[in-house]
Amino acid sequence: MTAAAANQSGRGPTHTRRMERAGIRDVAAAAGVSITTVSDALNGKGRLPDETRSKVREVAERLGYRPSAAARTLRTGRSGLIGLTVTTYGQEPFTFTEFAYFAEMARAATSAALTRGYALVVLPATSRHDVWGNVALDGTVVIDPADHDPMVAELYRQGLPVVSDGKPGNCPVTAWVDNDHASAVLEILDHLAEAGARRIGLLTGTSTDTYTRLSTEAYLGWCRRVGQEPLYEAYPAHDPCAGAVAADRLLARPDRPDAVYGLFDPNGTDLLAAARRYGLRVPEDLLLVCCSESDVYASTEPPITTLSLKPQRIGTTVVNLLIDAIEGVGAFAGRGGHRLGGSGLSGGRAAYVPPPAYGEIPEGQLMPTELIIRRSSQRRSPRTTVSAPRVPGEG
Amino acid sequence: MTAAAANQSGRGPTHTRRMERAGIRDVAAAAGVSITTVSDALNGKGRLPDETRSKVREVAERLGYRPSAAARTLRTGRSGLIGLTVTTYGQEPFTFTEFAYFAEMARAATSAALTRGYALVVLPATSRHDVWGNVALDGTVVIDPADHDPMVAELYRQGLPVVSDGKPGNCPVTAWVDNDHASAVLEILDHLAEAGARRIGLLTGTSTDTYTRLSTEAYLGWCRRVGQEPLYEAYPAHDPCAGAVAADRLLARPDRPDAVYGLFDPNGTDLLAAARRYGLRVPEDLLLVCCSESDVYASTEPPITTLSLKPQRIGTTVVNLLIDAIEGVGAFAGRGGHRLGGSGLSGGRAAYVPPPAYGEIPEGQLMPTELIIRRSSQRRSPRTTVSAPRVPGEG
DNA sequence: ATGAAAGCGCTAACAC
DNA sequence: GTGTTAGCGCTTTCAT
Numbered sequence: 001m002t003a004a005a006a007n008q009s010g011r012g013p014t015h016t017r018r019m020e021r022a023g024i025r026d027v028a029a030a031a032g033v034s035i036t037t038v039s040d041a042l043n044g045k046g047r048l049p050d051e052t053r054s055k056v057r058e059v060a061e062r063l064g065y066r067p068s069a070a071a072r073t074l075r076t077g078r079s080g081l082i083g084l085t086v087t088t089y090g091q092e093p094f095t096f097t098e099f100a101y102f103a104e105m106a107r108a109a110t111s112a113a114l115t116r117g118y119a120l121v122v123l124p125a126t127s128r129h130d131v132w133g134n135v136a137l138d139g140t141v142v143i144d145p146a147d148h149d150p151m152v153a154e155l156y157r158q159g160l161p162v163v164s165d166g167k168p169g170n171c172p173v174t175a176w177v178d179n180d181h182a183s184a185v186l187e188i189l190d191h192l193a194e195a196g197a198r199r200i201g202l203l204t205g206t207s208t209d210t211y212t213r214l215s216t217e218a219y220l221g222w223c224r225r226v227g228q229e230p231l232y233e234a235y236p237a238h239d240p241c242a243g244a245v246a247a248d249r250l251l252a253r254p255d256r257p258d259a260v261y262g263l264f265d266p267n268g269t270d271l272l273a274a275a276r277r278y279g280l281r282v283p284e285d286l287l288l289v290c291c292s293e294s295d296v297y298a299s300t301e302p303p304i305t306t307l308s309l310k311p312q313r314i315g316t317t318v319v320n321l322l323i324d325a326i327e328g329v330g331a332f333a334g335r336g337g338h339r340l341g342g343s344g345l346s347g348g349r350a351a352y353v354p355p356p357a358y359g360e361i362p363e364g365q366l367m368p369t370e371l372i373i374r375r376s377s378q379r380r381s382p383r384t385t386v387s388a389p390r391v392p393g394e395g
Numbered sequence: 396m397t398a399a400a401a402n403q404s405g406r407g408p409t410h411t412r413r414m415e416r417a418g419i420r421d422v423a424a425a426a427g428v429s430i431t432t433v434s435d436a437l438n439g440k441g442r443l444p445d446e447t448r449s450k451v452r453e454v455a456e457r458l459g460y461r462p463s464a465a466a467r468t469l470r471t472g473r474s475g476l477i478g479l480t481v482t483t484y485g486q487e488p489f490t491f492t493e494f495a496y497f498a499e500m501a502r503a504a505t506s507a508a509l510t511r512g513y514a515l516v517v518l519p520a521t522s523r524h525d526v527w528g529n530v531a532l533d534g535t536v537v538i539d540p541a542d543h544d545p546m547v548a549e550l551y552r553q554g555l556p557v558v559s560d561g562k563p564g565n566c567p568v569t570a571w572v573d574n575d576h577a578s579a580v581l582e583i584l585d586h587l588a589e590a591g592a593r594r595i596g597l598l599t600g601t602s603t604d605t606y607t608r609l610s611t612e613a614y615l616g617w618c619r620r621v622g623q624e625p626l627y628e629a630y631p632a633h634d635p636c637a638g639a640v641a642a643d644r645l646l647a648r649p650d651r652p653d654a655v656y657g658l659f660d661p662n663g664t665d666l667l668a669a670a671r672r673y674g675l676r677v678p679e680d681l682l683l684v685c686c687s688e689s690d691v692y693a694s695t696e697p698p699i700t701t702l703s704l705k706p707q708r709i710g711t712t713v714v715n716l717l718i719d720a721i722e723g724v725g726a727f728a729g730r731g732g733h734r735l736g737g738s739g740l741s742g743g744r745a746a747y748v749p750p751p752a753y754g755e756i757p758e759g760q761l762m763p764t765e766l767i768i769r770r771s772s773q774r775r776s777p778r779t780t781v782s783a784p785r786v787p788g789e790g
Numbered sequence: 791a792t793g794a795a796a797g798c799g800c801t802a803a804c805a806c
Numbered sequence: 807g808t809g810t811t812a813g814c815g816c817t818t819t820c821a822t
Contacts, residue, residue, distance in 0.1 A: 070468035471801070791822100
């Protein structure tokens with residue numbers, strides 16, 4: 001019970017209790033107003049004179065009053081919390097690639113959430129609902145959900161909005177965002193071919209995630225189309241050593257490629273090291289591109305052309321989509337059938353979370369990538385440029 | 396209102412409402428018992444016949460009943476949530492070292508928390524209380540808090556237990572855990588000297604965090620003691636390229652060291668590469684040790700001796716200390732003065748969180764590190780061994 | 791413009 | 807053994 005309640009009820013002697021947290025009633029009493037006024041003043045609701053408002057705020061400040069999150073949540077049905085779930089988290093160690101991407105993405109997501117008054121909590125995907133039972137989430141962002149992900153399905157079933165980063169294989173989500181991986185790969189291959197490459201190799205992964213799969217497929221399709229024999233090495237992406245070895249193997253082949261695209265962050269340095277071992281000059285003998293969010297590649301010798309997936313943009317978009325779904329605004333305002341429409345309970349609980357679109361095709365969105373062209377992929381003009389978005393169908 | 400409440404009150408026509416989440420009253424009604432029985436059955440409290448218990452559980456399951464975290468928290472005053480705050484998170488990109496350490500530590504912390512019925516939420520340290528206002532935390536783990544960290548101070552002031560990973564410089568915490576960095580460095584230096592090193596160099600960082608500071612000081616002290624001139628290069632640890640350059644510089648000196656200890660994860664490979672450039676054989680011409688949690692160093696050529704900070708152990712310890720403080724058990728059960736002692740409210744709110752020890756010296760704990768000896772630091776017997784804990788005062 | 795009162799969904803006394 | 811009851815601290819009608 002709050003100190004105020006204890007005093008009001010008159011029960012119990014005047015124990016010098018250890019600093020109990022001040023409650024809204026304490027503030028009301030100290031400010032000489034009612035708790036309603038305190039609530040309104042602090043939340044910017046109601047029509048109060050600025051004077052009252054500021055006085056209440058001041059008293060609250062002085063008393064170190066912190067509203068109880070639990071009480072507010074219970075009352076309003078909204079926690080102001082959204083989850084960020086990393087599927088790979090807590091299982092295998094991150095690959096550096098995964099991590100650099102995740103760090104950027106999470107940072108952007110956090111500030112996007114904050115801007116809209118939400119806090120973002122990072123939750124491990126492990127342990128099905130042990131965790132989820134303790135937190136009241138208004139919605140969740142899922143990074144790269146597995147096919148038929150049971151956790152996602154459960155959340156969705158509970159009527160919680162779920163937005164995924166990465167096109168979901170086979171689980172129900174409210175919306176998803178992904179890069180256009182296929183286009184990105186084609187853009188790179190075209191770029192390399194334009195720079196004079198005749199045999200473009202690929203350093204890819206052995207795992208079956210969407211990114212690896214789509215990218216590799218795009219590469220194979222391109223090879224088929226231009227009549228080049230595929231030249232690739234696949235390795236377990238989570239093992240940095242395997243990456244170095246694979247890079248070496250790729251350049252050791254009798255039909256050695258004259259250009260290579262590496263799908264993972266460390267591939268750039270690995271390929272550079274391997275090229276050095278074989279006495280290959282970059283870019284004269286070998287053109288190099290890799291996918292990375294790291295800017296170390298701006299200062300390698302030579303600087304390496306990289307593909308950025310723009311995780312900041314993804315993080316921001318994902319969070320905004322999620323909050324739109326939670327609040328039933330934006331793209332989710334007009335979608336018929338699965339909001340309050342028809343039940344006519346306009347006076348019901350405030351802004352009840354609209355269940356996601358049952359059985360409908362989720363809102364999907366492809367985000368552009370950015371090719372940062374540096375010396376490693378240019379035979380001629382060694383200027384640093386940023387490519388314009390790729391126009392499809394130019395091959 | 397819950398569906399059950401709507402039915403009981405008899406108000407409102409039989410709207411075919413959209414699947415509202417089942418409440419405890421719905422379960423009680425469906426099972427033909429009271430809500431108390433439901434609560435007790437689901438929480439394993441009370442003395443109910445197993446029959447009732449299982450029936451209730453079954454009905455709850457069938458209805459897809461999920462207890463409301465907010466309501467439970469409001470009622471019990473406990474959320475079952477503990478925060479894990481990474482100071483560096485959300486600001487600068489992690490260094491690889493920081494990250495490998497963090498990933499391991501977080502994994503261990505998560506499962507330790509889970510074992511004791513808590514969930515762990517990772518929160519960015521940014522934005523003082525915007526975030527914290529939304530979550531009801533029972534306590535927080537802080538990784539490497541800055542001196543006079545305002546966030547930690549605020550949490551502490553609120554009476555929330557705070558346990559830090561890394562000895563806190565100048566902020567009040569309930570308890571802390573850290574490695575014995577000084578001893579670890581001395582152990583390594585002794586080990587290298589024993590292997591025949593005469594001029595041991597150090598690759599260190601330019602930042603002022605406790606780890607870097609303590610380690611460097613220990614190195615300098617050791618040099619003074621044995622009469623060796625210090626040989627070190629410091630670089631900004633968050634920049635991998637700078638690390639490679641610093642490694643190169645260290646080996647390029649006219650007074651080139653014959654052994655090097657690198658404080659950060661990538662130093663091992665950087666030093667190895669630099670050694671190769673200068674035609675130095677490891678371990679014949681140069682002994683190498685670095686601090687790392689990565690097992691890639693088991694399979695480099697040659698394998699490199701590493702110091703592990705044992706982040707799993709740290710994570711587990713930190714969480715268990717925190718939960719002990721929250722529940723007022725373990726090391727925190729006997730501490731006089733700052734628990735319920737004296738106020739005699741035995742029947743008060745269940746296990747009220749004891750405020751941390753105001754003005755007392757926080758519980759501190761030094762955890763051992765582990766030196767994993769591999770070929771890079773051995774002139775003779777190239778066997779892989781694990782050292783025993785260092786016995787101080789053997790120099 | 792302000793306050794009184796009704797709960798949000800749950801748990802823990804305490805009746806029965 | 808099981809049910810009744812009183813709130814946890816807050817927001818939100820609805821009176822005044």
